[in-house]
Amino acid sequence: MPENNEQLGIVISGSLNKGVEVRLDSAASVEDMAVGRYVTIEGEKRRFFGMITDISLGVIDQKLTLTPPDISDPFMAEVLAGTSVYATLHVLPMLTIGGGVTELIEGPQPVKTVASHFSRVNLASQRDVELVFGGEDERKFYIGTPLDMETRICLDLPELVKRSNGIFGKSGTGKTFLTRILLIGMLQKSAAVNLIFDMHSEYGWAGTSEGGRAVKALKQLFPEQVAVFTLDEENSRRRKVSTDFVVKIGYDEIEAEDMVLLRQTLNLTEPAIEAVYQLSRRFRRDWLLSTLQLKDSEETRELLKELSIHESTFQNLQRGLATIRRLPFIESHASTNAVEAILDHLDRGSNVVLEFGRYRDITAYILVANMLTRRIYAKYQERMERAMGEDIAPPHPLVITIEEAHRFLNPGIASQTIFGTIAREMRKYNVTLLVIDQRPSGIDDEVMSQLGTKISCLLDNERDIDSVLSGVSGKSELKSVLARLESRQQALIFGHAVPMPVVVRTREYGSADSYKDFLPAGAAEIRKQAEKDIEELWQ
Amino acid sequence: MAELTSRVGEIIEASTTDFVAQCYQLYQSPPLGSLVKTTDESVALYGIVYHATTASLEPGRRPIARGRDEASEAEIYRSSPQLLKLLRTEFSALVVGYREKEKLYRYLPAKPARIHGFVHLCPADEVREFSQSLSFLNILLNTHLPVAAEELVAASLRQMSQLCADPHVFLVAAGKELAILLSGDFNRLKAILGRLRQ
Incomplete structure (x- = not known):
């Protein structure tokens, strides 16, 4: 049973693919809701854990929209709120927590169904969030807190770096x-x-x-x-x-393959890159310096002809290589x-x-x-x-x-x-x-x-958002979350290292206290103890 | 009136859905929308007053104007004391529930009231108890009456709210119940809410 009694509303419709619609109780104010918040749905047999992805307003009778009531009358406003006019939340269920045997043994599982009609929907409690994202331990690293909550969201780092x-x-x-x-x-x-x-x-x-x-x-x-x-x-x-x-980098360390990536930045043509390969075959390790040293002479023209490199291509290449030569950390031979x-x-x-x-x-x-x-x-x-x-x-x-x-x-x-x-x-x-x-x-x-x-801070370009979210289930729902992140200290994390997409307020960094938090607890004491032990050994 | 004696009349006509009672005194009908009850053996019937009339005892004989030479209205009754016996006041109440074996039901009883049953105005405690659930509103809204249902509902809720600890909370709860019942008819809802305002 949830410890948190903050009931939001009840499930009224929905699908697994698109998420469920939750009608907000009249006691809960729509203006207190926020996309990205976590909720639990108390189904008959299992509990679902999900995220609010959209919030909308509805009216029971279309006439209300045509002849709006006089809301300046507080009595009228109070009566209509939650009855004739109401708000719905769009909730994307992500995980099932508790209930089944699998969930008890293996923790939260991805959802495979939706909660039945009129199931109760509550704001997720601290414990629920902890159950899903786990507490800090030797594998898990505290990265931030969910919106409006103090629970720590942790990333499984050994899993992340895989x-x-x-x-x-x-x-x-x-x-x-x-x-x-x-x-x-x-x-x-x-x-x-x-x-x-x-x-x-x-x-x-x-x-x-x-x-x-x-x-x-x-x-x-x-x-x-x-x-x-x-x-x-x-x-x-x-x-x-x-x-x-x-x-320091020596000219002789730069290989033909290194040039491919520079094609765009150095404004090289495709044939110029081909020429690099030919020149490096010819001059071996010293190709770059040798190419730069080729003077505009008959000899050079012969060479280019032999390698079937067009003159303009060669000039294009030389210009590009000159840019590299100007980089101060490049030497003819690095010691x-x-x-x-x-x-x-x-x-x-x-x-x-x-x-x-x-x-x-x-x-x-x-x-x-x-x-x-x-x-x-x-x-x-x-x-x-x-x-x-x-x-x-x-x-x-x-x-x-x-x-x-x-x-x-x-x-x-x-x-x-x-x-x-x-x-x-x-x-x-x-x-x-x-x-x-x-x-x-x-x-x-x-x-x-x-x-x-993927960890994404605020993005507002449509193409960028699409590309970050490509291949994620519930893409359109996450899109609205992503576009509404605050411009600082908030990020959406999704993928392999978290059981479900999560919006975090990233942890504090930059103050003296925050540094202390990052250092492993007791590291200094352990070091002192070790020094003492060593001293004792020599006594 | 109600404080002195709660008995307000006697039933002279009854049906499953409503009953008509004659007042013992002329013009002393209970207010529109008030909760009245009549007890018959083990069952007490509750009704909400929806209509009241004062007319001549004999349907064919209409009263005639008598005040031409009188100084005031009261003088008319004084100079013609028979009038109080020739006129009568009746009121009608819509049956909205009953109590049987101490249990309160907010729907129609099995049998109508009996003729000559005494009708009492309900005391405050009983009104509070009855108004704990607002399911009776459905009966008021869906019965065809000579009075507009909006007027009756508003009058009855206004009266009940005055006996509540917090009239505003009661009216908001009732308003919400009405908003659900009248979900398809916002204009009717608006009319009632306008009449509930204090």
């Missing part, structure tokens, strides 16, 4: 904060390590809130588990960030190996944040993210295959975070790039993606459909 996930939302809706919270969760509760391509230098040391206030990021909170890599040493130094590694260094940290269970400093332009981001990911993925693949064959421990699951994901995963190139492959092949090789984007409609459908859990 697939690629996406965080979407318009600019300024709190994607970065949400990502930071999620990354902290992964750091604490899942066995996975993260590699974060941090375009705006927000995840490593410190970020800024909308109000311009500095907030701590991963390294400040978990100094032992996070390494900050940088492409722009000077910028990091100026921001007083202690970096663990400065990434350090960034891939090895990253893998080394990942193997030790340390998370890597790669800051881009001043090099925020998309060319640098795509080039570096793609290059590093391809190589790291290749290593992971190799190790996983070996692990399968030789029965040794597989590498730590790896989550790669990329921003501006539509640049990597747009329909034109998703099939060719490493990110498309990772998104599709999912966890086979223990590598998954965390995709952050503000224009989800720009991402390839196939990739979108493979994302396990």
Whole structure:
């Protein structure tokens, strides 16, 4: 039986597909309702757990709409409310809780039927919500609270990182904060390590809130588990960030495959990309430098003819390559190996944040993210295959975070790039993606459909909403929820890691208290105790 | 009147749905919409007064105007005391329920009232008890009467509400009941609600 007696109304019609209509009791005010709230339906044999997805008004007699009564008379208004004029809620039942044997043993189950006519509908109690979303434990991470409730909604993180996930939302809706919270969760509760391509230098040391206030990021909170890599040493130094590694990339490290993804940003033609392959076959590792050094001479023309590259194509390519050459972190030969260094940290269970400093332009981001990911993925693949064959421990699951994901995963190139492959092949090789984007409609459908859990802040572009919700049951209902999220601190989470779509007010981040909440309870004491134990050993 | 003696008349005509009673005193009929009862052996019948008339005893003889040379109306009755015996006041009540073996039923009894049964005006406690359920409104609304049902319903609810602890709550509850009964006829509902306003 529900502890919460807040009865809303009764079921009057509906279907499993479209959800049920609930007529609101006259005692409950329609203006207190909100889409996205949870309700329970007390059926005869089972209890249903659902979400309000729409609210509408009805009249019993059409004449009322033609000659409206004098509502300035409070007596008239009071009598008519809930009788002649009434409100209905559209409720989408999602789960059955309690009642059946399966539910008792395995917890909430997806709905397969609807409640009978005139079943009572109540606001979900704290206990109901806890039953569905579970309390915090060593696997589950508290991400936020449902609307108008204090219950904690938790994500099963080991389950979450098994697939690629996406965080979407318009600019300024709190994607970065949400990502930071999620990354902290992964750091604490899942066995996975993260590699974060941090375009705006927000995840490593410190970020800024909308109000311009500095907030701590991963390294400040978990100094032992996070390494900050940088492409722009000077910028990091100026921001007083202690970096663990400065990434330099040699010309000889850039391969023909790395150029494919840059086609759009560098404005290269299709034949130019073909030419890259031919040139790299010809010059091997030094193809980029060699190509740039080709002068406008007879010799060059001979070479181009031999490789059957058209002159205009060649010029197009040279212009593109010159853009790459201008990137300051590119050297003719890098003395350090960034891939090895990253893998080394990942193997030790340390998370890597790669800051881009001043090099925020998309060319640098795509080039570096793609290059590093391809190589790291290749290593992971190799190790996983070996692990399968030789029965040794597989590498730590790896989550790669990329921003501006539509640049990597747009329909034109998703099939060719490493990110498309990772998104599709999912966890086979223990590598998954965390995709952050503000224009989800720009991402390839196939990739979108493979994302396990999607977290979406406010979106208002119709195409973006459609693309985020593609393939979700109850799409049209969720659409109205998604379009009505508040512009800050609210997100709709749906997919693999939650039993049903859920709107959360994300947990507090940025105040001193909030940091304390994130740190595992008693971590400091344990450390002190360990130090004391060691001292005692030496006595 | 009702405080002094609750007996207001005697039944002179009865049917399953209503009864007509003659008042003991001229012009002393109970108010429109009030709850009256008549007891016969084990069964007490409840009725709501819906009509009252005052006319000559003999149907063929109509009263004639007599006040031409009199100073006031009261003078007419004083100078012609026989008038009080030649005129009579009758009222009609619609049967809305009955009580049998201490149990109250808000629907028609098996048998009509008996002639010469005494009719009493119900005391406040009994009215409160009877008005706990408003299912009798259905009978009032659906019977064809010489008075408009809207008038009768409003009069009866107004009277009942005055005896309630919280008249506003009672009227709102009654209004909601009416809104359901008259769901297809908003104009009628509006007419009643307009007459309920205090």
